[in-house]
Amino acid sequence: MTDIAADPPSSARPLRGTTQNILEMVRTRLADLRKSERKVADLVLADPRRILNATIAETAEIAAVSQPTVIRFCVAVGCEGFQDFRLRLAHSLALGTPATHSVLLATDPPQAVLEKIFDYTITSLDWARHHMDKEALGQAILLLENATAIEFFGFGASGIVARDAQQKFPLFGVPCGAQLDSHQQVMAASMLRPGNVAVVISNTGRTRSILDVAQTARESGAKVIGITGSDSPLVAHCDVAIIAETLDNTNIYTPTISRIAALVVIDILSTAVALRRTDEHFQRFEMMKKHLNELRFTEKE
Amino acid sequence: MTDIAADPPSSARPLRGTTQNILEMVRTRLADLRKSERKVADLVLADPRRILNATIAETAEIAAVSQPTVIRFCVAVGCEGFQDFRLRLAHSLALGTPATHSVLLATDPPQAVLEKIFDYTITSLDWARHHMDKEALGQAILLLENATAIEFFGFGASGIVARDAQQKFPLFGVPCGAQLDSHQQVMAASMLRPGNVAVVISNTGRTRSILDVAQTARESGAKVIGITGSDSPLVAHCDVAIIAETLDNTNIYTPTISRIAALVVIDILSTAVALRRTDEHFQRFEMMKKHLNELRFTEKE
DNA sequence: AGCAACTGTGTAATTATACTACATATCGAC
DNA sequence: GTCGATATGTAGTATAATTACACAGTTGCT
Structure with missing residues (x-):
C-alpha cells in the first residue's frame, strides 16, 4: 500500500488496547525501538513526571535528540502523537508506577515502601477492572x-x-x-x-x-x-x-x-x-x- | 497590586494542593464561576472523556462559548491553562469518577455497578495514599x-x-x-x-x-x-x-x-x-x- | 571491497493550537 | 436611566506539534 519507506516501518504492529499502561508499553517496546528513540524511552522511564510537564522541544533537548524523533517515539509506542502520549502518561502516572518498574529494595525507607505498595495496589486494581x-x-x-x-x-x-x-x-x-x-x-x-x-x-x-x-x-x-x-x-x-x-x-x-x-x-x-x-x-x-x-x-x- | 479589572478577579483564591482531583475541584468551584464558564464546567462534569480528547476550539464549540472563556475556566479551577487542565483531567479520570459524582442507582445494570465500585475504590485509595x-x-x-x-x-x-x-x-x-x-x-x-x-x-x-x-x-x-x-x-x-x-x-x-x-x-x-x-x-x-x-x-x- | 538500497536521524518549513490584548456587551447600583 | 464594573467575545500573536524532505549511517549483495 504505502511505498514510502523511511518514516513508518510500522507495517503491522499488533498494538494492544488503548487502556494499556503506557509505561508498560514503553518498556515492552524498548527492544524494537531505534537508537535515538530509545534515548527518549530511557528518559521517560527514568523520570516520567519530568516529561509530563515538558514540551517536545524540552524533551528533545534533554534526550539529546531531534524533535521529530520524540514524535516518532510516541508513535512507536502506540500513540497518536505527542499530545496523546502525554495524556496517556498522565493517566498511567495517576495510577502509579507499575510494580514491574519499581521492585522493593531492602534499602527502601518507609516512605518508598508506602509509595510502591500503593502504586502496585492501585495499578493492579485498574488492571483487574x-x-x-x-x-x-x-x-x-x-x-x-x-x-x-x-x-x-x-x-x-x-x-x-x-x-x-x-x-x-x-x-x-x-x-x-x-x-x-x-x-x-x-x-x-x-x-x-x-x-x-x-x-x-x-x-x-x-x-x-x-x-x-x-x-x-x-x-x-x-x-x-x-x-x-x-x-x-x-x-x-x-x-x-x-x-x-x-x-x-x-x-x-x-x-x-x-x-x-x-x-x-x-x-x-x-x-x-x-x-x-x-x-x-x-x-x-x-x-x-x-x-x-x-x-x-x-x-x- | 494589579489595577486591571476585567480578566482576573482572582484576587486571593485559596487554591488547594495540586494533587486534588480536578473534577472535585470543578464541582466545588461551580458556584463561584461566571455564567459562561459554568457552561464549560457543566460540560466537563457531564462528559469529561469527551473534553479530554478535544481541543480548545472544539470545547468552546460544544459549550457554545468563546475560546478564551474555556481558558478562563481552566484558570478559575486552579490550572495553569488548558494544557495543564487536560493533564489533570487525565490524571483524575485514570482514577475513575469520584463517588460524589456517581451515586449508585437501583436501576444500574451490573456493568455500571462494576464501574462505579471500582471507581470509588481506586479514587478512595488514591485519597488515602x-x-x-x-x-x-x-x-x-x-x-x-x-x-x-x-x-x-x-x-x-x-x-x-x-x-x-x-x-x-x-x-x-x-x-x-x-x-x-x-x-x-x-x-x-x-x-x-x-x-x-x-x-x-x-x-x-x-x-x-x-x-x-x-x-x-x-x-x-x-x-x-x-x-x-x-x-x-x-x-x-x-x-x-x-x-x-x-x-x-x-x-x-x-x-x-x-x-x-x-x-x-x-x-x-x-x-x-x-x-x-x-x-x-x-x-x-x-x-x-x-x-x-x-x-x-x-x-x- | 565497493556499490546500492535502505533504514535511521536531523533540518527546515508548515500547520494547528493555545494564549493574549483589546473591544463590546451585559449586569447592577445609585 | 446613566455610570461603573464585570463578563464575554473577536481578532491577532506566539508557541508548540507535526510534516516533508534531505542527508548520514548501515547492511547486503556482487
Missing part, C-alpha cells in the same frame, strides 16, 4: 439473586475474603455461611441443596481440597461460582467463573493484590444483588442500609 | 520491628483486617495473634507485656469495647498502634495512630473502602518490617519469601 469478565459477573449476580442460601469457601488469604463476604449477608439478603476449615468445608458443601449457591474463592485455583469442595457442592445440586486467578483449574468445576486477573502473576505480591481484587469483586456482587432486590423488596433494602449504618457507628458484628 | 501520615507510619514500623510479639484487634470489617494481618506473621517475623471476640480481646490485651505491640483496628474508633482493649493493652505495658479513620477517639489511647482517611466519611460505602485502605496499611507495615529485618537477618527474609511462595501455590494456611 479492565480485565474483568462482565458476562460472568452478570451471571453470578443472577445466580446469587435467586439463591436461597449462600456458602463461601476459601483458604488462607482467600479465607479472609470468604469471611468478609459472609459478613455482607445483609446485602445478599439470604443466610450466608463461610467455611475456612477443610473438614467443615466438605461437610457444608455436602449439605448444600438445589437453590443454594456456593462461592469458591481461590487465587491459584489449584488447591486440591478446594477443588473437591467445588465438585461436592455441584454434586449436591448447588450452583458454583468461582472467584479465581487466570489459568485456574477451578474454572472447570464452576457454573460461573469470575477471573480476577492480577497484573503480574509471578510477582511476590500476587497473594496480596489478588486478595484485594477479590474483595472488590465481593463488593460488586453484594451491592449489585442488593440493588436488584430493591425493585421487589424496597423495605429490605432500607433495612440493609440501616444495618450498614449501625455497623458504621458501633462497628459490632 | 495522599493523606496518610508518613511520620506515624514510620513510627509504627519502628515499634513493630522491635516487638517481641504482635496482637491484632478488630471487630466486624476491621476484624477481617486483623485476621489478615495475623496471617502475615512470616513477614512480621514474630508470633502474631488476632482476637475477634471481645472477651478474648480483653484477655489477650491483659496478658500483653512490655516489648509486645498491640495493633488496634477500628474504622470509626468509637466502639466502646475496642477503646477498652487499647487502654488495657497500654496498661499492660505494650505499645499500642491504632489504624482508624479521622476524628477517631481511639487516637487518644494509642502510642502511634495511623489515620487511613477515606474520601467521604458520610457515604454508605465507607466501611467497604476503609477496610481495603486498612489492608493496604497492613501490607505496607508488614513489608516494611520484613525489609528492615533483611539487613540483619537475610536468611529470615529468604525463608519468608519461600513461605509466601508456598502460600501461593498451595494456598493452604
Whole structure:
C-alpha cells in the first residue's frame, strides 16, 4: 500500500488496547525501538513526571535528540502523537508506577515502601477492572439473586475474603455461611441443596481440597461460582467463573493484590444483588442500609 | 497590586494542593464561576472523556462559548491553562469518577455497578495514599520491628483486617495473634507485656469495647498502634495512630473502602518490617519469601 | 571491497493550537 | 436611566506539534 519507506516501518504492529499502561508499553517496546528513540524511552522511564510537564522541544533537548524523533517515539509506542502520549502518561502516572518498574529494595525507607505498595495496589486494581469478565459477573449476580442460601469457601488469604463476604449477608439478603476449615468445608458443601449457591474463592485455583469442595457442592445440586486467578483449574468445576486477573502473576505480591481484587469483586456482587432486590423488596433494602449504618457507628458484628 | 479589572478577579483564591482531583475541584468551584464558564464546567462534569480528547476550539464549540472563556475556566479551577487542565483531567479520570459524582442507582445494570465500585475504590485509595501520615507510619514500623510479639484487634470489617494481618506473621517475623471476640480481646490485651505491640483496628474508633482493649493493652505495658479513620477517639489511647482517611466519611460505602485502605496499611507495615529485618537477618527474609511462595501455590494456611 | 538500497536521524518549513490584548456587551447600583 | 464594573467575545500573536524532505549511517549483495 504505502511505498514510502523511511518514516513508518510500522507495517503491522499488533498494538494492544488503548487502556494499556503506557509505561508498560514503553518498556515492552524498548527492544524494537531505534537508537535515538530509545534515548527518549530511557528518559521517560527514568523520570516520567519530568516529561509530563515538558514540551517536545524540552524533551528533545534533554534526550539529546531531534524533535521529530520524540514524535516518532510516541508513535512507536502506540500513540497518536505527542499530545496523546502525554495524556496517556498522565493517566498511567495517576495510577502509579507499575510494580514491574519499581521492585522493593531492602534499602527502601518507609516512605518508598508506602509509595510502591500503593502504586502496585492501585495499578493492579485498574488492571483487574479492565480485565474483568462482565458476562460472568452478570451471571453470578443472577445466580446469587435467586439463591436461597449462600456458602463461601476459601483458604488462607482467600479465607479472609470468604469471611468478609459472609459478613455482607445483609446485602445478599439470604443466610450466608463461610467455611475456612477443610473438614467443615466438605461437610457444608455436602449439605448444600438445589437453590443454594456456593462461592469458591481461590487465587491459584489449584488447591486440591478446594477443588473437591467445588465438585461436592455441584454434586449436591448447588450452583458454583468461582472467584479465581487466570489459568485456574477451578474454572472447570464452576457454573460461573469470575477471573480476577492480577497484573503480574509471578510477582511476590500476587497473594496480596489478588486478595484485594477479590474483595472488590465481593463488593460488586453484594451491592449489585442488593440493588436488584430493591425493585421487589424496597423495605429490605432500607433495612440493609440501616444495618450498614449501625455497623458504621458501633462497628459490632 | 494589579489595577486591571476585567480578566482576573482572582484576587486571593485559596487554591488547594495540586494533587486534588480536578473534577472535585470543578464541582466545588461551580458556584463561584461566571455564567459562561459554568457552561464549560457543566460540560466537563457531564462528559469529561469527551473534553479530554478535544481541543480548545472544539470545547468552546460544544459549550457554545468563546475560546478564551474555556481558558478562563481552566484558570478559575486552579490550572495553569488548558494544557495543564487536560493533564489533570487525565490524571483524575485514570482514577475513575469520584463517588460524589456517581451515586449508585437501583436501576444500574451490573456493568455500571462494576464501574462505579471500582471507581470509588481506586479514587478512595488514591485519597488515602495522599493523606496518610508518613511520620506515624514510620513510627509504627519502628515499634513493630522491635516487638517481641504482635496482637491484632478488630471487630466486624476491621476484624477481617486483623485476621489478615495475623496471617502475615512470616513477614512480621514474630508470633502474631488476632482476637475477634471481645472477651478474648480483653484477655489477650491483659496478658500483653512490655516489648509486645498491640495493633488496634477500628474504622470509626468509637466502639466502646475496642477503646477498652487499647487502654488495657497500654496498661499492660505494650505499645499500642491504632489504624482508624479521622476524628477517631481511639487516637487518644494509642502510642502511634495511623489515620487511613477515606474520601467521604458520610457515604454508605465507607466501611467497604476503609477496610481495603486498612489492608493496604497492613501490607505496607508488614513489608516494611520484613525489609528492615533483611539487613540483619537475610536468611529470615529468604525463608519468608519461600513461605509466601508456598502460600501461593498451595494456598493452604 | 565497493556499490546500492535502505533504514535511521536531523533540518527546515508548515500547520494547528493555545494564549493574549483589546473591544463590546451585559449586569447592577445609585 | 446613566455610570461603573464585570463578563464575554473577536481578532491577532506566539508557541508548540507535526510534516516533508534531505542527508548520514548501515547492511547486503556482487
